[in-house]
Amino acid sequence: MSTSQAIKCAVFWDIENVPVPKGTIPTDFVKKIRRLISDNSWLETNFFIVCDVLNFDRAGALRHLHLDGLTIIHVPLNVKNAADDKIKELLTRFVDDAGDSNVSVILLTGDADFASTSRTLKRRNNVTIYLIHNDNAAKCLIESVDKAFHVNNFAIINSKPYTNRKPYKAPLCYDPWLVRVTGHPQNVRSALIAFDFKKVAQERNGKFVENQRGVAIWLSFNSKSDAIAIANKLNGLSYRGHTLSTSIEESRLTINRDRPTLNQIALEVDKENTRSRQRNPSSESIVAPCCCLL
Incomplete structure (x- = not known):
């Protein structure tokens, strides 16, 4: 096997601004984004989703995406521009950490606020930026990136339902x-x-x-x-x-040791619901009292 040096790539997704296209299973949507990465011979190092975990209306989709290896980051819905600010922070950190190395970014948003960030990073660093946007994306944002795609280009309308799918789960391993x-x-x-x-x-x-x-x-x-x-x-x-x-x-056994992941929270909630039903068959399911914070 011979050595192949790949350009590092990170994905930053405001899932509430650019939702998964209607009729497409989120894990299939992610597969198409990852195919874009592999087609460019890039190396995926991070895949972030930023949203209000507790108020997101498709919690089941987040669990599947978590199992697909994506990092779910919670930001409060009632704080203005919280998702945008968090993505800008993560994006800037990723590019700055790369130094003089060439890196690539896939940004899922339609917010015009990212236009100036995109232009600054491209001027200051060796970064290639691809944009996946919605119908309302600002023209200045589209013009600020290297290549732009409408989110519907990644739709898979004939996706199978969740019940027929088994999303992958990283094996338990103590190496980090x-x-x-x-x-x-x-x-x-x-x-x-x-x-x-x-x-x-x-x-x-x-x-x-x-x-x-x-x-x-x-x-x-x-x-x-x-x-x-x-x-x-x-x-x-x-x-x-x-x-x-x-x-x-x-590794799932070493990441965020002192903070539960979304999947761990869901498991604990399921356990508590089971115990509650055993005590009182008519009791209501509880809601997770905490969430995964970066």
Whole structure:
């Protein structure tokens, strides 16, 4: 396997400003965005959704997106421009951390306030900005980016319902960093895939964790720099006639140890609802008292 140096990419999504197109399953929508990333041979390092978790009217969609490896960040609905300010903060931090390195950004918004931010970052840093916007997107915003797409370009109207889908879930792992590998052939024996990718992981003191058939291969690393190095090596690589794509995720057992994730909150609520129904079959379901904060 030969080394392939990829440009890092981060996605910033104001989901209340640019919702998933009607009739499209959110996880399918995310797949099309990730296909845009892989088509450009970029390396996904972050995929943020910013919204008011407690008041979002499609909480089930957030759970599925959380399982798809997206980072859900809560901002209060009653604070003016809270989502915009948080995205600008995350976006600026990502670009500044890259320094002189080329990076790419996919921004999902239609707010004109981002036009000046976009122009400033492009003038000051080596950044490529793609925009996915709604019908009401400001012209100045569209003109400030390298390429703009209407959100309906990512619609998949014939999506299957949630009940027939099983979103992927990162394996439980005590190493803090995971590399998710997709695009591998499905007709190769698991033992052979494990042998090949174990050798690659060991080049940077990593481990082969799991081959989720039809979903992803998972490698774990104790160091983020090691994870990035292997992700760069595998991203865009031809493996047994198939082109691999990679992304980096934090382990579910180490991320935000002192703060529950959206999925953990949902699990605790489900447990409490079950106990409540056992005590009183007619009792109402409770609402999560807290949420995931960055």
